[in-house]
Amino acid sequence: MGRIRQQDIEIQRKRLAREQGTIRKDWGGRLPIALCYPNSYAIGMCNLGFQSVYSLFNSAREFVCERVFAEPVLIGSRSAGRGDWTGDDGYRVEGRLEALGEPLSVESQRPLGDFAVVAFSLSFELDYFNIGDVLRRAGIAPLAADRVETDPIIIAGGPAVSGNPEPVAPMLDAVVVGEVEPIVAGLQEVFLGGGSRADQLARLARLPGVYIPANYAIGYAPDGTIERVTPADAEVALPVARLNARNVNDFHTMSAVLSPDIELGDMFLVEMTRGCARGCRFCLAGYTSLPVRHRHVDHLIQAVEQGRRLRKRIGLISAATSDHPQLEQLLARMLEVGADVSxxxxxxxxxxxxxxxxxxxxxxxxxxxxxxxGSQRMRDVINKRLTHEQIVHAAELAGRGGIPRIKLYFIVGLPGETDDDVRELAALSAEILERAREHHRGARVAVNLSPHVPKAQTAFQWEAMENVETSTQRIKLVQRALGPLGIDVRFEAPAAQRVQAILARGDRRLAPVLLDTQRLQQFELNLRKHGLDPDFYLGSMDPNGIMPWSLVSTGVPEWYLKQEFGRARGLGGQEIPMLDLPPKAAAVVEAARLAGSAA
Ligand code: SF4
Structure with missing residues (x-):
């Protein structure tokens, strides 16, 4: 266990003094929940999901919920070295290494052991590395199987674990799959009902949307694939179905606590819509947040007015903000009340x-x-239904309207991509710069490249990840083409994306490796030490096999994912494996194959 250090108490107090909106409740007679974001304060505080769960838990009279952040974060992962410990840009990684006290809550500076429940908010796979560290420093066994009666119950939720909880499943007593709003009353009943840990976990298992990893045994075949999943008894759900809030107009999802010490410190965040139905085949957010639920303008304006009292700039958040059917009406009303829009x-x-x-x-x-x-061929493969003309026209509108800088986001290493597709990406970026400059002489373009990470629960979940050498070479190709034009090309490191890809489609054998890894760069080496092969997790997977994430369901049927996988393969002129599809879906795939071979 770490020590409770005066300097850590001071850090939390300093933060508190600079915050607005902090919820401080008396602990007397209430059940304390530590809401833990396993990354730095600066990153966690920008996460609207984390903030909304904080409000939600605190809205229950019998709960008191306080925030905890995982500092220091894993070296080499997001945010390391970015000076986000205290909002002090001079802060460095070396400083973090010295900071080994026990994690404390911001509100009352209590250690995790004082809480009845610890709830992790998990949006990104690379944050998994920090879970074990937080628990160990708090004196809590990192593996659920080793916990004792006096330990808090460790639960988790968020987009990453709702898609595939397995790599961290052995560390968690329970996982909330999907959205939290529908289950708060159920959680209250379980936690306030008391009883032993085992009693509470048994009651949790009966709630819809709650996955208890210990209730399932996984059997592996000699080649490492999953042979069978065995639930503990006939009453245990398999798969556990995702929860969705029904009427998003019954509640607001918006910033709770504001702080000047974070990147979005000048902004109040308001969620407009949940879900996106555009169906991009690589997109986890698209497949796991359906159905689409828009909030009414009047409802949103209430949140905007509330936010406007605290910040001039209001950030509208959703997977596809501009798909809101009354967006223009909303923006007009926001400008009327004097808000700046982001x-x-x-x-x-x-x-x-x-x-x-x-x-x-x-x-x-x-x-x-x-x-x-960049190429129409690849946009068809990924189902990004955009034409070349639409993209260039959007850049023209921006330039003509007076926006001088355009940031372009592309994925490289998509299934079936060739060097020619990447050359088209560079040519498109150059054309966008040229068109934008016709309207705005000082226009600038920056390009961000992200190596593709095949994600569980998407149509590309069975695809291999492109190897680091090819992705690196394609990134260089773009840099060479665009550098001379003055276009800044940035990229996510292919090696770090590999780690993310292993975790995105990993199984529960990864948990001990996560617990053994202190630096991101050690991860693949540690995998091998544990007898696991990184390429097993990075290669293509059998569409007819049992996937580690088959224990949870997003509501999108597997035949549909297979159909979309087959369509993408067909349009890209790639081989289509046996998919065992219903007749209509098989016909859709065949039509795509014919279209792809005719192109
Ligand atoms: S990439 Fe964007 S538009 Fe496409 S499905 Fe995902 S959220 Fe929707």
């Missing part, structure tokens, strides 16, 4: 002169566009 995700085919004007009036100087792929 949009988290603009769909290229929804950009209009009005939208650009609203952004310019709000002080926006950079617009982010995500064509994802």
């Amino acid at each position: 949009l988290s995700s603009l769909r290229i085919d929804r950009i209009s002169p009005f939208l650009v004007e609203a952004l310019v009036r709000s002080g926006t100087r950079t617009i982010t566009l995500a064509p994802e792929a």
